[in-house]
Amino acid sequence: MQEEEFQTGKVYCANCFHCKLLPELECGILRIRCTAGKWKKKLGQEKVYKFYTIMRRFNDMCEAYEDMGESAEFIRELRKSINEDSSNTSS
Ligand code: SF4
Numbered sequence: 191m192q193e194e195e196f197q198t199g200k201v202y203c204a205n206c207f208h209c210k211l212l213p214e215l216e217c218g219i220l221r222i223r224c225t226a227g228k229w230k231k232k233l234g235q236e237k238v239y240k241f242y243t244i245m246r247r248f249n250d251m252c253e254a255y256e257d258m259g260e261s262a263e264f265i266r267e268l269r270k271s272i273n274e275d276s277s278n279t280s281s
Pocket residue numbers: 201202203204206207208209224225226227228229248249252253254255256
């Protein structure tokens with residue numbers, strides 16, 4: 191996600207207390223989950239997402255949202271850590 195794609199006023203899951211990184215790798219890929227149970231598949235099972243999609247997940251109507259602080263700053267730091275992480279794994 192580019193810097194200009196971040197929109198203030200949106201509820202980004204990445205900035206929510208309930209958005210957690212799963213401790214185990216699945217096929218070498220980091221995954222994230224919503225510990226409030228808001229991400230579901232059609233048949234009701236829990237849905238998890240690839241870590242690098244974290245910047246695109248938002249839910250403007252989520253009553254379970256618990257923000258981790260100022261969104262723009264938090265997202266900026268997260269983006270930086272993802273970029274550092276992907277450059278470490280690509281070498
Ligand atoms: S509780 Fe809501 S805002 Fe927080 S991670 Fe889950 S879906 Fe996203």
